[in-house]
Amino acid sequence: MALCLGMSRYRDGAFLPSAVRDAALMAARFRALGFQTDLVRDASQNEVLLALARWRLRARGSALAVIYVAAHGVQSGGQTRFFPTDAPVRQAGGRDAGLPDHLLIRAVSDRPRQKILFLDCCRGVPGAGAEQPLPAVALPGGVHITYAAQPQAPAYDGMTRHSPFAAALDAALMQTGLDMAALARRVRLAVLRETGGAQVPWSRSSLLLPVVLNQGETG
Numbered sequence: 001m002a003l004c005l006g007m008s009r010y011r012d013g014a015f016l017p018s019a020v021r022d023a024a025l026m027a028a029r030f031r032a033l034g035f036q037t038d039l040v041r042d043a044s045q046n047e048v049l050l051a052l053a054r055w056r057l058r059a060r061g062s063a064l065a066v067i068y069v070a071a072h073g074v075q076s077g078g079q080t081r082f083f084p085t086d087a088p089v090r091q092a093g094g095r096d097a098g099l100p101d102h103l104l105i106r107a108v109s110d111r112p113r114q115k116i117l118f119l120d121c122c123r124g125v126p127g128a129g130a131e132q133p134l135p136a137v138a139l140p141g142g143v144h145i146t147y148a149a150q151p152q153a154p155a156y157d158g159m160t161r162h163s164p165f166a167a168a169l170d171a172a173l174m175q176t177g178l179d180m181a182a183l184a185r186r187v188r189l190a191v192l193r194e195t196g197g198a199q200v201p202w203s204r205s206s207l208l209l210p211v212v213l214n215q216g217e218t219g
Contacts, residue, residue: 001059002030007071013089018158019070022166073121
């Protein structure tokens, strides 16, 4: 099962030209790989939570859950938080704004399964000049997160087509037999090349078993 979320049009924040296109691109890719996939576009916080709850029910029997998010984001309280369309993006210094990455992990931790997250959002730290960012929150077992950017850094949107991260991830997913570590390295190298070293994708993992998203079967 896969869930793709894309937020482009914000009530209180800059328009993200490619975020919705990026989510649609990834939804098409996961469907081609045989995943039952939900696509959610330009959703409010309540709509995101409702979509996540419905998707969780549908994914009850799945041994592998994949979530992709393209949105505005910040790093706060040791977590990366992404913003639904009704979040106060311009007041992102409020450390409780947005939804944390661990909300996504908890949503699919109701049973033993492998959980894969791709977060295509900025990871700047609000108020970083005043205080140091907290250490990252510990992961439960069976999780792999690939962030579009390293801690305290921006992730670039695609002005005409797709973000560097989404384009690199889509290309990497076309390759068969890559486990998550190899996939993350391939995405990192492609984004580094595309952005001239300005953006460095980052990964964290507590996977218990090897995970290969493209095993050579197409839908």
